[in-house]
Amino acid sequence: MIRIGNAQGFWGDWLEAPVRMVEQGPLDYLTLDYLAEVTMSILQKQRKEDPALGYARDFPPLMARLAAEIAGRVKVIANAGGVNPLACAREVKRLAPGLKVAVVLGDDLMDRLDDLGDEFSEQIAAIRPQILSANAYIGAFPVAEALATGADVVIGGRIADAALALAAMVHEFGWAEDDWDRLASGIVGGHIIECGTQATGGNCSAAWETLPDPANIGYPILEAEPDGTFRVTKHSGTGGVICDACIKEQLVYEIQDPRQYFTPDVIANFTTITLKDAHVSGVKGQPRPQKLKVSISYHAGWRSIGTITFPGPQARRRCEIAEATVRERIAQLRLPFDAMHAEYLGDDQLMQLRFGVRGKDRKAVDRFTREMIPLVLSGPPGGTGYGEGRPAVREIVAYAPAYLDRDQVKTRVEVVA
Amino acid sequence: MKITLERIAHTRSGDKGDLSNIGVIARDPRYYPVLLREVTAERVKHYFSDLVHGPVTRYELPNVAALNFVLEEALDGGGTVSLRLDAQGKIFGSQLLGLEIEVTEDELG
Structure with a gap:
């Protein structure tokens, strides 16, 4: 044993x-x-x-x-x-x-990578330049x-x-x-x-x-x-x-x-x-x-996720107004994102808005990071939790599996x- | 009678790319037939319909009185791509414990 x-x-x-x-x-x-x-x-x-x-x-x-x-x-x-x-x-x-x-x-x-046969090359063709x-x-x-x-x-x-x-x-x-x-x-x-x-x-x-x-x-x-x-x-x-x-x-x-x-x-x-x-x-x-x-990793763009937290009463309603404001400003700026995503964490007494974007244009993602913090002054009352400053821009290194003859x-x- | 899944099962979930899987294990092997009847792929798909955009497949492990659910297109791209708080599907298991299921008192034992 x-x-x-x-x-x-x-x-x-x-x-x-x-x-x-x-x-x-x-x-x-x-x-x-x-x-x-x-x-x-x-x-x-x-x-x-x-x-x-x-x-x-x-x-x-x-x-x-x-x-x-x-x-x-x-x-x-x-x-x-x-x-x-x-x-x-x-x-x-x-x-x-x-x-x-x-x-x-x-x-x-x-x-x-380019010497592993046609079957393998076909699997990675769509992401080859970013691998x-x-x-x-x-x-x-x-x-x-x-x-x-x-x-x-x-x-x-x-x-x-x-x-x-x-x-x-x-x-x-x-x-x-x-x-x-x-x-x-x-x-x-x-x-x-x-x-x-x-x-x-x-x-x-x-x-x-x-x-x-x-x-x-x-x-x-x-x-x-x-x-x-x-x-x-x-x-x-x-x-x-x-x-x-x-x-x-x-x-x-x-x-x-x-x-x-x-x-x-x-x-x-x-x-x-x-x-x-x-x-x-x-x-x-x-x-x-x-x-x-x-196991393949490849560059798949940039992302950033920002948060701001609102108190109650009606913390959820405050998050909804803040989210709508951010979305409208992104639309006005015509920032080209592949995806945007909001989540609300907490309850009506205290709720955090977590808002993320991702896209291929780093400048656009960077521009987004300037859109959360202004809500502290211009959004619904009591917006807080911004002590870390504006959110970071991170490179997306994505994962993709492929299969190769042993x-x-x-x-x-x-x-x- | 109606109970939540938590009463007769425990769970664990995780990720593989954009897939998430949820293992559902009977707290006692005598509950396994109830799991087979009540916790179907369709119900799990419906339960997570807001989050899971692909098919749900159920696999059976009678030897350990467990089911395994594989959820496709479940993580907004998964891993480093996803913008979700739970990019790795860690919370699916705990959330599934709130599923309401129908059992008889005999089955609960």
Whole structure:
């Protein structure tokens, strides 16, 4: 049996979690999932501004902080590399020179975009000029290959979230590339822990009111067996809860057809899962898909969202008048937006107007940001909550999936000297 | 009798691009047949008709007494494009708990 703990469900998750995961109990593998769909877009923006960035910047200092404790005891697997895994790995090596660091490369397709065949070109044709990054989802086997180098830390880019944990199992148990049922079971385990505390009572509508000690919530650990079965647990003494209701909520989180959960390594059938007292068994899988999903980010214009808050009586009526005023002024200025959107938050005693626009013309979006604050003097009485000044203009880096024959994606492992 | 879904189920929702999905899990497996009968794709589509502009598909997971609803064109473009407060579909699950459903006292047990 091996213990695989995940202590980061996205970039921005609790900074203390990985430290506690290592310090508070037995552990063999620490996985850290930094990437959501929107994260690749954010990282791409950062690399555009500085070619040395584009990875989860929290990760290298975290490795430095943990270096002494993990060396020779706990292996780390992380997709912290984002759109620049090699830069991330070098920074880890610089801050923690005693650790052996390996990096999985080959997911980045940006330099080959026009050489990947007609079928792929057709999928991206509509957005081709705006594409900023393109990364194939990588499975567990190249990561296991990196672990086989004896590395303490394995860093990759767009490694599929659930494959982080599966890689540890493949490496330890020597599962074959066509051992579909075991691979599927490992993926189910990876899926359960990939969002951190969503498996231990966080964001859980079954257990939130009575959740024990939420400030010290424990992150999830798989106790994985060579036959593919596993138990979900957490370190003793931590907050949160291990219960089947929470695990079920995570099982159905961000899935589509439960009979076919697509990953680079296997297609898992979630309707075959037997879950009892946090033990999972019986999972069936089908052969891996011939096509890999590709995560593409592209420039899609600009947006800005402004807010102003009105008191009652009749707070809603005040928001309605303010919204109508903003819309009329936008019309008078003939600002060319693709979309405008208003929401009212609160009740008739106190309500916030949240108004957003998006479009391709940055100047027009910038002009909009001058239209909210004047309402403080010219709108309905009591308009407040404008202390942050006029709203920011943000670039929209949108996400689009595409599909590419897996033979086109050649991964390789590099040990960072 | 009429109850809200919260009494017999719990939920979680999230996003994939412009899709949102809502997992609906029976608080006890004996409520699963009630979910199957009462919480149809049509009702979920109708419940979120202001927000969801594409089709709603329902999938069944009898092994964990759960349903999964996939809502298309649900997030105003999704992710970084959406102008909505809830660009990631996080609140759909909690909101669905307010759905009114019809059960007998026997079924509630």
